[in-house]
Amino acid sequence: MIEVLNVTKVFNPGRPNEMTALEDVSFSVGENELVILKGPSGSGKSTLLSLIAALQKPTSGEVVVEGTRVSKLPDDFAALFRREKIGFIFQKFNLIPTLSVFDNIVTPLIPEKLDESELMAKAERVMEEFSIAHKRYEPAKNLSGGEQQRTAIARALVNDPPIILADEPTANLDAKLSAAFLEYVRRIKEEGKTIVIATHDPLFFGLDIADREIELRDGKIVKSEE
Amino acid sequence: MKNLFAFALSSLTRRGSKNFFIFTIFTLMIFILAAIFTITHALKSEMFMTLDALPDITVQRVVAGKQTDIEASRSETIAGMFGVADAVPRVWGYYYFAKAGVNFSIVGVEAFGTSYKKSLDVVAETYADRLMEENTMIVGPGVAETLKRHFFSDYFYFVKPDGDLKKVTIAGVFKPSTVLESNDIIVMEIGLVRDIFGMDDTMATDIVVRVANPEEIPTIARKISEIYPDTRVVTKEDLKISYQNVFDYKSGIFLALFIIAIFTFFIIIYDKASGLSSEEKREIGILKALGWKIGDILQVKFFEAIVISFGGYLLAVTLALGYVFGLDAPLMRSLFMGYSVLKPPFELPFVLDVGTLALIFFATVPVYIAATLIPSWKAATLEADEVIR
Ligand SMILES: Nc1ncnc2c1ncn2[C@@H]1O[C@H](COP(=O)(O)OP(=O)(O)OP(=O)(O)O)[C@@H](O)[C@H]1O
Numbered sequence: 001m002i003e004v005l006n007v008t009k010v011f012n013p014g015r016p017n018e019m020t021a022l023e024d025v026s027f028s029v030g031e032n033e034l035v036i037l038k039g040p041s042g043s044g045k046s047t048l049l050s051l052i053a054a055l056q057k058p059t060s061g062e063v064v065v066e067g068t069r070v071s072k073l074p075d076d077f078a079a080l081f082r083r084e085k086i087g088f089i090f091q092k093f094n095l096i097p098t099l100s101v102f103d104n105i106v107t108p109l110i111p112e113k114l115d116e117s118e119l120m121a122k123a124e125r126v127m128e129e130f131s132i133a134h135k136r137y138e139p140a141k142n143l144s145g146g147e148q149q150r151t152a153i154a155r156a157l158v159n160d161p162p163i164i165l166a167d168e169p170t171a172n173l174d175a176k177l178s179a180a181f182l183e184y185v186r187r188i189k190e191e192g193k194t195i196v197i198a199t200h201d202p203l204f205f206g207l208d209i210a211d212r213e214i215e216l217r218d219g220k221i222v223k224s225e226e
Numbered sequence: 227m228k229n230l231f232a233f234a235l236s237s238l239t240r241r242g243s244k245n246f247f248i249f250t251i252f253t254l255m256i257f258i259l260a261a262i263f264t265i266t267h268a269l270k271s272e273m274f275m276t277l278d279a280l281p282d283i284t285v286q287r288v289v290a291g292k293q294t295d296i297e298a299s300r301s302e303t304i305a306g307m308f309g310v311a312d313a314v315p316r317v318w319g320y321y322y323f324a325k326a327g328v329n330f331s332i333v334g335v336e337a338f339g340t341s342y343k344k345s346l347d348v349v350a351e352t353y354a355d356r357l358m359e360e361n362t363m364i365v366g367p368g369v370a371e372t373l374k375r376h377f378f379s380d381y382f383y384f385v386k387p388d389g390d391l392k393k394v395t396i397a398g399v400f401k402p403s404t405v406l407e408s409n410d411i412i413v414m415e416i417g418l419v420r421d422i423f424g425m426d427d428t429m430a431t432d433i434v435v436r437v438a439n440p441e442e443i444p445t446i447a448r449k450i451s452e453i454y455p456d457t458r459v460v461t462k463e464d465l466k467i468s469y470q471n472v473f474d475y476k477s478g479i480f481l482a483l484f485i486i487a488i489f490t491f492f493i494i495i496y497d498k499a500s501g502l503s504s505e506e507k508r509e510i511g512i513l514k515a516l517g518w519k520i521g522d523i524l525q526v527k528f529f530e531a532i533v534i535s536f537g538g539y540l541l542a543v544t545l546a547l548g549y550v551f552g553l554d555a556p557l558m559r560s561l562f563m564g565y566s567v568l569k570p571p572f573e574l575p576f577v578l579d580v581g582t583l584a585l586i587f588f589a590t591v592p593v594y595i596a597a598t599l600i601p602s603w604k605a606a607t608l609e610a611d612e613v614i615r
């Protein structure tokens with residue numbers, strides 16, 4: 001499903017502030033697997049996620065997703081790839097604060113030029129699933145932490161993508177909401193999605209539903225356990 | 227919200243107060259520019275229309291540095307000069323109406339004959355029965371208005387230099403369409419004007435000369451001043467230059483306004499072009515991560531910029547045209563025309579300066595759009611990963 005092959009990412013190569021964020025990283029994620037990327041701050045977790053999502057290109061090596069070499073995709077095709085294949089859940093959720101819940105959730109659909117009924121149906125489905133439909137007109141900035149979390153998950157799933165990438169999804173949540181997030185992950189996995197979560201939250205360590213834990217340190221994989 | 231345009235609109239309203247501020251400044255700036263250029267253009271064409279009607283050469287007598295009456299008979303000598311089409315003595319002057327604190331211009335014409343009456347009918351509402359009487363005058367609408375306010379609806383008593391009163395009947399009023407030239411004017415028979423001003427029958431105020439070939443104007447003007455060393459000879463060209471000077475001086479005030487407007491514009495452009503707020507960058511990053519193409523993002527930014535700049539332009543030009551031609555440019559016009567009690571009520575001629583309006587368009591709208599798009603494009607291509615760090 002996802003194959004990361006000898007990926008190296010160097011920022012600002014050849015300049016004084018040169019930074020090797022990832023070095024010769026290889027691993028793969030099978031369909032419907034849940035992989036936890038762990039490691040201290042600055043170890044390269046986010047960088048790895050953005051390479052999988054084709055938001056950046058590796059300095060060397062390749063990323064192949066469902067047979068497509070996404071690390072070679074031109075910008076517009078990378079965007080199309082993300083739209084169809086990837087649902088992103090960000091640290092702090094990154095909702096657009098002044099947009100309503102509904103508008104945030106349909107944002108990934110807007111460039112697709114769907115007709116209104118189709119767009120409504122897709123939004124309705126995820127709003128129901130993550131119990132946020134009652135707040136649909138509320139601007140995101142007025143939401144509680146849990147509501148923001150559910151809106152962000154609904155937005156990631158609105159396009160029904162096969163892959164979900166989550167970057168520090170519980171970094172700003174209390175224990176109860178973190179536990180709730182875990183439940184959503186369980187549900188999403190049951191729906192058949194492939195999931196990669198970058199985190200240093202111990203809550204995700206040794207998880208029964210996790211297929212693998214990959215530990216990064218200074219851009220290198222130091223441990224990978226099933 | 228279901229398409230890029232709707233997203234653009236919502237994103238404009240989301241940053242409502244900032245966008246409203248930019249829209250207002252942008253509109254105001256284009257309004258000032260468009261109004262200045264439109265007024266200037268209208269006045270210029272008006273001015274040159276007026277100037278074209280001026281005599282080729284005006285001859286005045288100057289004694290001790292002051293203009294004074296000139297012998298009417300000199301016109302015959304001048305008319306006899308080679309190249310002169312005709313030379314006519316004019317009798318005119320300003321009459322100060324103390325009660326209203328205004329000056330009327332009294333202009334003398336050859337007797338109101340039958341043929342003259344006909345041409346008068348074209349420009350004035352006349353009372354035919356009175357016109358043939360003695361001691362009558364045709365007045366401009368401003369004069370008629372002023373006199374009426376002081377209870378002189380049918381006639382007026384002029385005070386002569388020796389203190390005697392002269393009763394003159396109003397036999398007609400100029401039509402409003404000729405208001406610019408005739409608003410403060412009183413036209414009466416030449417002898418009557420001499421009587422009111424206490425002038426000798428052989429004297430005139432000045433002599434106007436028409437020249438057959440415009441290229442000979444300077445030569446003839448020089449010859450006249452050689453024959454009559456006590457005269458000041460003013461050519462149409464001289465007048466044009468002095469008008470132009472006044473005009474240019476007034477334009478200086480407008481230049482100042484103009485510079486302020488341009489300055490504001492560049493502050494907006496600078497602010498726009500110097501980059502996006504971190505919030506805006508973050509939003510672009512989110513959109514990219516959610517699968518928006520760079521083109522989708524730029525399309526939204528383009529719509530936003532179009533709504534503000536083109537919307538502002540259309541609104542500003544509409545307001546400017548309404549202000550200049552509908553309302554007759556209050557404030558700005560008095561800056562330009564100087565203040566005169568009787569002058570105001572003329573309409574600026576409607577001349578649309580399409581070239582300049584297009585110039586304003588191309589100097590503002592595309593600049594604004596570019597200043598919006600370029601930083602967004604940069605953010606969308608280079609910095610989109612920031613959002614997931
Ligand atoms: N665009 C960039 N330009 C320069 N350096 C970068 C860039 N993106 C990441 N880095 C650097 O690469 C290294 C890895 O960053 P990354 O964000 O992947 O770490 P992380 O494991 O996600 O850390 P955290 O747990 O704090 O989120 C860091 O040292 C970071 O400063």
Ligand SMILES: [Mg+2]
Pocket residue numbers: 045046047167168614615
């Ligand atoms: Mg990170």
